[in-house]
Amino acid sequence: MGRFTIAAKHHITVAEIYETELTDMEKAVQNYEKAADYYKGENSTSSANKCLLKVAQFSASMENYEKAIEIYEEVAKPCMDNSLLKYSVKDHFFHASVCHMCMDTVNAQIAVKSYEEQFPAFSDSRECKLVKNLLQAVEDENVDQFTDVLKDYDSISRLDPFLTTLLLRVKKQLNAEPELC
Template sequence: MGDSEQKALNFMAEGEKKCHSSKGILSSMFGKESATLDSACECFEKAANNFKIAKNWTAAGKAFVKSAEIHGSMGNKHESANKYYEGANCFKKSDHQDAVKCLLKAIDIYTDLGRFTIAAKYHANLAEIYENELKDINKAIQHYEQAADYFRGEESNSAANKYSLIVAGLEAERDNYNKAIKIYEQVAMNSMDNSLLKYSVKDHFYKAALCHLCIDPLNGEQALERYEQLYPAFSDSRECKFLKALLQNLTDQNSEGFTETVKNYDSISRLDQWTTSLLLKLKRTISDEGDLR
């Protein structure tokens, strides 16, 4: 056992001793209970930091939770939430389910306090754990949506859009195209009159149109016409011309032309994984080949 871990264990023992002594009759009579519990929290936090040095992430997380629980019992809500969050950061390296539990407790506290911006950030953290570690896309979407709602309620529209767009991308990957389209179009419309956001409008319409094409070429054609009317600058974009070429290939059932169109576009504007995935789905509607090369 290293020095840091031994120090941590010593601090844990000292903290437990202080917790026990705070319940004594004399401590309560002379109003020392709160001070003793504050001191116990400090011991648990020192223990947690030493466990972190020793890279014993589970023990560090549990020590922070101990401090969080005591702060909560004393009505120190901010401190309690903060320690749950620190515990979650430790558990992320060892036990993702425990990290989720800590974040949920921190969210409950901050929501109760009306601190919705912080709660939104923690919902986003939760969503990332569910998406990337626990592979539970339903819960990831749920928490991304909650983060977006809270950010929007606090007038943090850029952050709200960020998480709404993540939801749209995940829904499209699950073939929930109509929900994805609704989000992309809503964000695009909300961005048109914003000098900072209007340059991203063509990207949102581009992704919405791809989703429309995945439903049906006629759907895609009608969507493109509507987007060009709503945002004339979209007509001259490479994205719009690319979509029109794809639409023609789909209408003609031209598999080779589809592949060539994709290659030409990719040679100038590198396609990301999400777009490539949708394009493969589209190609399969006109060919059994699962390849865009």
């Protein structure tokens, strides 16, 4: 009867208030998750996915990368079979790959291979090539190469602030590694 949709919209409004005015990301995440659940109850997959992507973004911002990766992969899988949504799959896998890089580069390499097997079009995307080049730079422990790869990509396609923040975290880890030894 649409009541779940109304409840979902209210939760989104509350989440936006927590996000913008109160800057309490944990409560914003909780409300976006509830909204996504309500949208799923109404079979409104696109609205649910929109909320889930917000949850993934905030989770990654709060360094809860496992949850973010899980959501990006969950949202990407049904999109692969939909001709209208298949173009967004590379973005979801790209975000998940960057989250993997923030945690562990070995798992990131495994994840990228998995994404390429699941969705062969991801292999040819600029985003996949960027992740592979960044992983190579991390493996070589070459901060300059890492920076150059990002500059080359950013000169054509601007990275959003969220991805920039995550990639800076990876770069800081790269800078910190030699000091630990």
